[in-house]
Amino acid sequence: MVTEGKTRGKGSGVSGLKKNADIFAAFFRVGILGFGGGPSAIPLFHREAVTKYKWMTDDEFGDTLALGNTMPGPIATKMAGYIGYRVNGIIGSLVALFASVVPTVFLMILLLGVLQQFKDLAWVNNMSAAVVPVVGVMLAVMTWDFLKKSGESLGWMRAVLMTIVFAILLEVLHIHPAILIMGILIIVLLPFKKRGGTM
Amino acid sequence: MIYWSIFLAFFIPGILGYGGGPASIPLVEKEVVDRYGWMNTQEFGEVLALGNALPGPIATKMAGYIGYMEGGVLGAAVALFASIAPSLFLMLILMATLMKYKDSMQVKNITKLIRPVIAVLLGAMTLQFFMTSKESTGSIQTIVLIVASYWLLEIRKIHPAFVIGLALAYGAISSFI
Numbered sequence: 206m207v208t209e210g211k212t213r214g215k216g217s218g219v220s221g222l223k224k225n226a227d228i229f230a231a232f233f234r235v236g237i238l239g240f241g242g243g244p245s246a247i248p249l250f251h252r253e254a255v256t257k258y259k260w261m262t263d264d265e266f267g268d269t270l271a272l273g274n275t276m277p278g279p280i281a282t283k284m285a286g287y288i289g290y291r292v293n294g295i296i297g298s299l300v301a302l303f304a305s306v307v308p309t310v311f312l313m314i315l316l317l318g319v320l321q322q323f324k325d326l327a328w329v330n331n332m333s334a335a336v337v338p339v340v341g342v343m344l345a346v347m348t349w350d351f352l353k354k355s356g357e358s359l360g361w362m363r364a365v366l367m368t369i370v371f372a373i374l375l376e377v378l379h380i381h382p383a384i385l386i387m388g389i390l391i392i393v394l395l396p397f398k399k400r401g402g403t404m
Numbered sequence: 405m406i407y408w409s410i411f412l413a414f415f416i417p418g419i420l421g422y423g424g425g426p427a428s429i430p431l432v433e434k435e436v437v438d439r440y441g442w443m444n445t446q447e448f449g450e451v452l453a454l455g456n457a458l459p460g461p462i463a464t465k466m467a468g469y470i471g472y473m474e475g476g477v478l479g480a481a482v483a484l485f486a487s488i489a490p491s492l493f494l495m496l497i498l499m500a501t502l503m504k505y506k507d508s509m510q511v512k513n514i515t516k517l518i519r520p521v522i523a524v525l526l527g528a529m530t531l532q533f534f535m536t537s538k539e540s541t542g543s544i545q546t547i548v549l550i551v552a553s554y555w556l557l558e559i560r561k562i563h564p565a566f567v568i569g570l571a572l573a574y575g576a577i578s579s580f581i
Contacts, residue, residue, distance in 0.1 A: 236460040246461065275515055278491025280424035281461035286492040298492075306484060309460030310468030314480075317454055317469060328579040334540045335575030336453040336568055337446055338549040339557075341533035343456060344526055346558060347426055351523035358516045368520040375524050382431060385521055386420045393513050 224293045227258060229304045232285050236305035239281070250284050260292050281305060406475050407482050409440055414467045414486035422518040425463035428487070430525035432466055442474055445536045457565040463487055549574070 231253035239246030247270065254260045261269070273283040282302060289301025323329040355364040374380045413435040421428030429452065436442050443451070455465040464484055471483025537546040553571065556562045 239459050239461070273495060274424070275422075275512065276491055276495055277420055277422050278418045278494075279421070279428065279461050279463035279487065282464060282488045283492055283495050286488070287495055290496060298496075302488060302492075305460065306464045306468065306488070309458055309465050310472075310480065310484070312458055313451075313454060313465045313469045314472050316458075317451065320450065320454075328576045331541075331579040332572045332575035333446065333450045334537070335545075335549060335571045335578070337449045337533055337537040337540070338546050339553040339568060339571045340449045340453045340456070341530050341537065342550055342553045342557060343452075343564065344429075344530040344533060345554075347429075348523055348526040348530055351427075351519050351526060355516070355519040355523060358519070364520060367517070368523060371521050372524045372527075375521070376528055382434060382521065382525055383416055383420055386422070386518055389517050389521070390514060393510055393517060 221293065221296070224297065225300045228289050228292055228297050228300045231258060232289070232301045232304035233308065235281075235285070236309055246281050247284070250281075250288070254288050258292075260288060407479065410471050410475050410479050410482045411486045413440060414471070414483045415490060417463070418487040419490050421463070422515050422522070425461050427518075427522045428463050429466070430522065430529050432463070432470075433529060434525075436470055442470065445532055446540065449533055449536070453568050453571075457568040545578075 235246050235249045235253060239249055251266055255263055255266050269284065269287060270280075273280050273287070276283065282305065285301040285305045286298045290298035293300070320329070320333065324333075352364070352368065355368065358364075359367065371385065374385055375382060414432070416435060417428040417431035421431055433445075433448055437445060437448050451466055451469055452462075455462050455469075458465060464487060467483040467487040468480045472480035475482065534546065534550070537549070541549075549571065553567055556567045556570070557564065
């Protein structure tokens with residue numbers, strides 16, 4: 206179980222500053238070293254929050270991660286925001302989010318800005334065209350990843366069947382993904398609906 | 405109003421993207437390319453490629469950049485807020501309650517059942533990227549780049565930042581020969 210006790214120690218004065226400095230350093234490192242998107246940064250979170258600063262135990266970290274995974278949205282910011290909150294309240298949460306998000310967004314704006322500037326040159330245009338199939342490959346790998354995980358958790362028969370049904374709904378009937386996902390949420394969470402307990 | 409559009413464009417993927425940042429990529433594309441027309445597939449590809457090459461969470465890098473392009477610094481702030489705040493807020497509020505139910509079948513089923521949806525969306529996007537590439541650089545170049553980058557990324561396990569660097573270099577050099 207997660208104890209909410211630590212959030213009470215909302216730091217004031219020097220200790221608060223020190224806490225915020227620690228939070229900033231920890232999540233700045235996670236943000237700037239986590240190549241490959243949020244999920245690949247999870248071991249880095251663990252190193253900072255459990256091993257280095259001992260903000261939480263191994264089990265608490267596991268619980269946080271499990272819960273974060275059952276909720277929508279980017280995992281890295283959920284982890285950063287929650288851990289920051291536990292260490293130093295709302296301020297801690299904001300510091301953690303700022304440190305993990307802003308530096309890389311800044312880099313992104315800078316680099317893409319340079320690219321846009323020279324977009325009319327043929328060779329710059331070719332550069333960005335050559336990246337498109339590489340991104341395609343990365344997406345294909347991610348697609349396979351999601352399919353494989355579906356197969357492992359739902360069973361391959363059911364996973365393939367569901368994938369085909371969803372593909373028809375999304376790509377042939379052009380149903381907006383938001384509506385489909387909301388529909389699934391409602392079906393799963395309807396309390397009176399009896400679910401087969403095997404999934 | 406542009407800020408409201410930016411908010412919606414990133415709020416919806418943030419609240420529906422079960423499976424972490426990567427799961428929200430096709431949802432963001434749907435909003436940004438299909439719905440609001442802020443960029444085309446190739447431009448989205450550039451953002452995604454660079455986002456993949458740089459460190460840090462992918463969803464927020466995309467949100468921050470696209471928000472900045474459409475609405476300046478305030479736009480970036482709105483986009484980041486929309487993609488981060490709702491799910492974080494949920495997490496903080498529900499942490500204590502949900503902890504009790506985290507092993508419940510229903511909560512676990514959500515992620516399981518939404519995974520195939522995300523797979524379909526990612527698959528469709530993959531196809532779209534390959535088609536865009538075929539139109540702009542031709543079939544042969546596209547196939548060469550696909551095979552080469554698959555080999556480098558998945559078999560040789562070379563870092564994406566390096567592979568994207570190579571693709572950029574290839575694109576630049578190929579226009580001089």
